[in-house]
Amino acid sequence: MTQPLKENNPAEKAIAEKKPKNNTVNLISIWFKQHQAACKNAIKHLISTPLSSLLTIFVVAIALSLPSALQVMIKNLESSQTSINEQAKITLFLKIGTSEADINALTQQLSTNDSLLEVRFISAEQALKDFQQSSNLGNTLSALKNNPLPASVVITPDTQKLTINDIEFLLGDYQALEAIDIAQIDVGWIKKLFSIIELAKHFAIGVSIFLVFAVLIIIGNTIRNLGQRFQEEIAISKLVGATDAYVRRIFLYSGLFYGLLGSIFGLTFVFIGILWVTPHVNTLAALYDTNINITGPGLNDSFSLIVIGIILGLGGAWVASNRIINRLSL
Amino acid sequence: MITLKNLRKRYSNGHDAIRGINLTIEQGELIFLTGQSGAGKSTLLKLLGLLERPSSGSITVNEMEINNLNSREIPFYRRKVGMIFQNPTLLNDRSVFENLALPLRIAGFSEAETRSRIHASLALVDLLKKQAQLPLALSGGEQQRVGIARAIVCRPDIILADEPTGNLDPELSKDIMNLFVRLNQVGITLVIATHDLALISPLNFRQIQLHDGKVLKTQNA
Numbered sequence: 001m002t003q004p005l006k007e008n009n010p011a012e013k014a015i016a017e018k019k020p021k022n023n024t025v026n027l028i029s030i031w032f033k034q035h036q037a038a039c040k041n042a043i044k045h046l047i048s049t050p051l052s053s054l055l056t057i058f059v060v061a062i063a064l065s066l067p068s069a070l071q072v073m074i075k076n077l078e079s080s081q082t083s084i085n086e087q088a089k090i091t092l093f094l095k096i097g098t099s100e101a102d103i104n105a106l107t108q109q110l111s112t113n114d115s116l117l118e119v120r121f122i123s124a125e126q127a128l129k130d131f132q133q134s135s136n137l138g139n140t141l142s143a144l145k146n147n148p149l150p151a152s153v154v155i156t157p158d159t160q161k162l163t164i165n166d167i168e169f170l171l172g173d174y175q176a177l178e179a180i181d182i183a184q185i186d187v188g189w190i191k192k193l194f195s196i197i198e199l200a201k202h203f204a205i206g207v208s209i210f211l212v213f214a215v216l217i218i219i220g221n222t223i224r225n226l227g228q229r230f231q232e233e234i235a236i237s238k239l240v241g242a243t244d245a246y247v248r249r250i251f252l253y254s255g256l257f258y259g260l261l262g263s264i265f266g267l268t269f270v271f272i273g274i275l276w277v278t279p280h281v282n283t284l285a286a287l288y289d290t291n292i293n294i295t296g297p298g299l300n301d302s303f304s305l306i307v308i309g310i311i312l313g314l315g316g317a318w319v320a321s322n323r324i325i326n327r328l329s330l
Numbered sequence: 331m332i333t334l335k336n337l338r339k340r341y342s343n344g345h346d347a348i349r350g351i352n353l354t355i356e357q358g359e360l361i362f363l364t365g366q367s368g369a370g371k372s373t374l375l376k377l378l379g380l381l382e383r384p385s386s387g388s389i390t391v392n393e394m395e396i397n398n399l400n401s402r403e404i405p406f407y408r409r410k411v412g413m414i415f416q417n418p419t420l421l422n423d424r425s426v427f428e429n430l431a432l433p434l435r436i437a438g439f440s441e442a443e444t445r446s447r448i449h450a451s452l453a454l455v456d457l458l459k460k461q462a463q464l465p466l467a468l469s470g471g472e473q474q475r476v477g478i479a480r481a482i483v484c485r486p487d488i489i490l491a492d493e494p495t496g497n498l499d500p501e502l503s504k505d506i507m508n509l510f511v512r513l514n515q516v517g518i519t520l521v522i523a524t525h526d527l528a529l530i531s532p533l534n535f536r537q538i539q540l541h542d543g544k545v546l547k548t549q550n551a
Contacts (some may be wrong), residue, residue, distance in 0.1 A: 030438030037435065236419055239381075240433035240480070241409035243402070 025282065034061045034246065042253035045226065053258075056222045060262025060309070063215045065269040066209035068297060072270060074204060076294050077197050088167055088190060091153040092174055093182040096124075102179050107153060115166075118156040126147050150181060164191055189288075196208050209300075212312060219258050219316030227324035235328055244325050251321035252314055259313020263306045271296050331357050331520065332378065332488070337387035339373055339543075347373035349543035350387070355521060357392070357487075360514040362530045363523040364523040365540035371523035374540070375490045378521060379406050379413050392487065409437050412489040412518075414482030416496040418473045424485065426452070426476050427461040431482050437484055451479040455509060471502035478509060482518070491522040500533060503529050 046053045077255065094103065110119040116133065122130075127149040131137070157167050174183040227234070232246050278294045285292040297305065332355040339348040350372050353363055363371045376382040377389060380396060389397050391407075399407055420429050427448055434444040452458045455475035457468075465473050474494060481489055491510065497504035499504065507529060514520050514535075524530060539547040 027438070034435070034438065123425055233421055236421060237432060237436060238405070238409065239379075239419070240436060241404040241405045241484070242436045246405075246436055 008178065012183060023164040033318060035249065038246075038249035039253045041250050045250075047258055049168075052222075052225075056218060056258055057265055057284060058262045059218050060215055060313075061256055061265030061269060063211045063218065064263050064266035064305060064312075065273075067204055067211055068266060068270050069273055069300075070200065070204035071301070072232020072274065072295075072297055074197060074200055076292065077094075077193075077200075079293075079295070088157060088159070088164065088185060090157065090171055090174065090185045091183065092153040092155065092177075094151045094153065094179050094181050095181040096150050098179045103151065103153075106177070106179050110153065110155060115158050115161040115170075116155050117158045118154075120154045120156075122152045124151045127152060129200060164194065190311060215259075215262070215309075215312045216256055216316040217318070219255050219313050222258060223255055223317045223320035224324065226251065226254055227320065231328075234324065238328060247325055248318070248321040251317045251324070254309055255313040255320075257313070259309040259311070259316075260306065262313070263309025267302055267305055268296065268310065331354065331390075331392065332521075333388075333390040335388045335390075337374075337377065337389060338385045339370075339377060339382060339383045348377065348384070348544055351540075351543075351545055353538065353545065355519060358514070358517045358519055360510065360520040360522070360535045362533075362535060362537045363521065363540060363548070364525060364527060364530070364537055366525065368542075369540040370543040371525075371540055372492050373412075373543075375492050375521065375523055378488070379411055379490050380407060392468070402528065407483055409433070412480050412485045412486040413479070414474075414477050414491040414494045416493040418465070418477030420473060420476055420480075422465050425462050425464060426457065426468070426479075429476060430461075430480050433480060433484050447483050447485075448479075451483040454482070456481045471505065473496055474498060474502075474506060475509070478506070478513075482513060486518065488519045488521065491520065493523055493525070495524065495526060500529070507533065512540065 055128055057069070081096055092106075094106075107121050110116060124147050128147050131149065132142075157170065162170070171183050171185055174180055179239075237247060276295045281292055281294055332353075334351050337348055337351040337353075338346070340346050351370075351374065363374060365371055373382065375391065377384050378391075379397065384397050387397075392396060394407075396407055417478065421432070424432075426449055431444050431449060431450045434447060448461065452461055455478055457472060457475055457479065460468060460472065465476060468476065474497075478494070482512040489510075494510075495506050498506065503526065510520055511533065512523075522530075534551045536551050537549040538545055539549070
């Protein structure tokens with residue numbers, strides 16, 4: 001039965017008024033305001049539970065800093081490859097009695113090779129002189145009637161163009177030359193080092209994949225706990241017309257903040273780790289007569305880590321919030 | 331107008347809560363659903379509020395077949411429907427004002443419009459002075475009035491109330507019923523489930539008695 005309208009009460013009149021229609025500009029403004037409110041609520045929640053928020057952020061930071069630190073380590077070792085490769089100089093010991101013409105022909109032939117940075121001839125006399133200076137055996141060596149040292153050619157390969165394998169191949173070629181007695185290079189330890197780097201790369205990938213899942217689980221679990229806290233509000237919100245997107249928003253912003261802050265803290269841990277480890281690496285590098293400059297993650301790497309942190313935060317929050325919403329089935 | 335055609339609801343445990351209800355509720359009408367516990371009153375209201383989906387049959391509200399709405403469309407339908415329960419389901423850590431602001435913020439009203447609507451709704455339920463209080467500081471009747479104010483704050487086309495006076499004493503129950511009558515007088519359609527026949531018999535509105543998921547009797551106003 002329809003009752004007549006009574007409009008003499010202002011409150012009743014106000015209730016009877018129709019809702020104004022939304023235009024596109026209004027809808028965008030509404031959308032923006034709702035995001036702003038969800039963002040504020042997420043920040044409010046982070047601040048209102050400082051201990052649990054910090055714990056989550058720290059765990060995310062540690063999980064992100066480990067693969068990042070490994071990545072930094074590998075990059076530093078790779079960038080120091082040039083410095084290490086300089087140790088891969090080839091020494092061609094010439095047969096005793098090789099004529100000057102043959103030596104000139106050989107050095108000229110080697111100089112035409114673009115993949116060699118330097119071709120330096122060391123005469124037998126020069127070699128003896130150098131040896132006398134470096135070995136403290138000056139008097140003993142002076143007593144020798146003949147110079148026992150051969151002339152040699154020291155070659156510096158261009159490591160931008162040649163790999164260790166190329167250099168080894170080149171060594172075989174030189175060994176076959178008529179004027180060469182022994183072609184020599186010590187690349188064993190370099191090869192071992194590069195094998196270790198390759199292994200570390202694979203290890204870093206494995207650790208990264210494992211820790212990506214760990215971050216997803218950590219953030220997902222935190223969001224699930226947050227969902228339990230907001231369960232009543234979510235149920236009421238859905239009853240009064242909240243969309244899934246509306247409900248999900250606060251969780252996504254929370255996930256975003258966990259990921260963002262976790263990655264920033266993670267980066268900080270990496271930089272602190274580099275400062276701590278640099279003196280020890282320098283000592284080790286000095287033992288191998290090389291120089292390794294430890295550099296932290298660059299701008300691109302730092303930005304990438306932050307983006308990865310945010311994506312993982314959003315991903316974990318998305319999965320957890322969907323489970324919360326589906327469980328309510330309203 | 332609400333039209334139910336051969337509406338059925340079977341729960342996953344095999345219980346048939348609604349067994350083929352055909353019913354038409356005119357726009358601006360107030361009807362009472364009566365019947366004993368388990369008659370199907372609450373289930374019918376849940377179906378109208380799309381808190382449950384019908385197993386078969388159709389529900390048409392203002393020429394829109396709501397049982398065909400997808401999950402993305404349901405929230406927008408619910409914004410046009412105010413729901414009131416036996417327990418007012420308020421957020422106890424928020425003030426009365428904040429409880430009423432929730433549906434308005436969800437629907438995207440401006441802060442000025444939100445304030446104005448909350449003011450009007452609270453004025454109607456005579457709780458304007460209590461807007462800053464927390465729900466737990468209010469009496470049961472006042473909490474139920476806050477629930478009603480929240481249900482009307484978005485100016486819905488329909489209000490569904492499930493035993494809204496179930497926890498209240500007779501005097502407060504009368505006040506609440508009078509409030510529903512006043513809301514009906516401003517053109518809102520109300521479907522109220524109650525088993526308190528003594529409370530509604532003096533009121534001159536249609537009563538639909540349910541029994542075992544079916545309409546047993548209709549008593550016109």
